[in-house]
Amino acid sequence: MTVRRATEHDAAALDRLRADGHAEAVLWVLASNERARRFYEAAGWHADGGSRIEDFAGVPIEELRYRRTVANGVWDEHAATFDDEPDHGLRDPSVRRAWSRLLASVLPPAPASIVDLGCGTGSLSVLAAGQGHRVVGLDGSAAMLRQARGKQPDLPLVRGDVSRPPFAPGSFDVVLVRHVLWAVPDPAATLARWFELGRRLVLIEGRWSTGAGLTAAECTALLRRLGRPAQVRPLTDEALWGKPVTDERYLLVDS
Missing domain, CATH: 3.40.50.150 (Vaccinia Virus protein VP39)
Incomplete structure (x- = not known):
């Protein structure tokens, strides 16, 4: 997926959340995925300090929690x-x-x-x-x-x-x-x-x-x-x- 297409998907998802009355959105991003983290940070998301370890097929994967306000x-x-x-x-x-x-x-x-x-x-x-x-x-x-x-x-x-x-x-x-x-x-x-x-x-x-x-x-x-x-x-x-x-x-x- 291109950056432009990903940006459009992100904006569409936020618009849907706003339409449903939500004030804030939360998502989890792989800690090791620097490209994804840069994309979300540029789009207004911020890491709030939360993290978790998920088990994927026996492999521990660290994820970071990102938030952003959507109540526009x-x-x-x-x-x-x-x-x-x-x-x-x-x-x-x-x-x-x-x-x-x-x-x-x-x-x-x-x-x-x-x-x-x-x-x-x-x-x-x-x-x-x-x-x-x-x-x-x-x-x-x-x-x-x-x-x-x-x-x-x-x-x-x-x-x-x-x-x-x-x-x-x-x-x-x-x-x-x-x-x-x-x-x-x-x-x-x-x-x-x-x-x-x-x-x-x-x-x-x-x-x-x-x-x-x-x-x-x-x-x-x-x-x-x-x-x-x-x-x-x-x-x-x-x-x-x-x-x-x-x-x-x-x-x-x-x-």
Whole structure:
């Protein structure tokens, strides 16, 4: 089986698991099969430390346990209406201008290489590309990426796990992430991987009135544990959100 064919089979299997409502997948890989292990790791699977010895015709075989999240179905369901929120779709010119000004204030001079992790429908990716940057968008939802392609067909988009981005260390000047960290299973481990990807991390997060999210204090504490001090800027300008906000929303740039 070719790598392309194997990748298609893997994606189809994950889509079926999502359709059946599963949040996580587990598989076992021969410890000695380096090629298979590299394939699954590149596809977003990770060894979780589990192992077992199986007996095959009297021969002990070691297998390693791999996991990955598959619960992108909820985002697929919301893709068609996701941009209805002013800060998602940036359809209002004043909201779009506010986000454009914000990005320009924290991104290096163009053309910089930027990865937009959890790019969703691609609104920030398109904005950054419009400022002259070389942007790659990554998201786990196929439906979200279809919406993003509709906005800018030539924008490079990759489907993958944001907590384990399939890019080599040092691939980008900037790692841009908006409203993603709060949703990953292990924020500290995910942040460590994000730092490996680029020279600067631009993180937009919040603790919303619904109770979801991360406070700025929680995020800065995570960064301190990783030895990465950060500057925090509250995002209280109503123009960014298209409406008044009373909950905590902020931008964090590692310094």
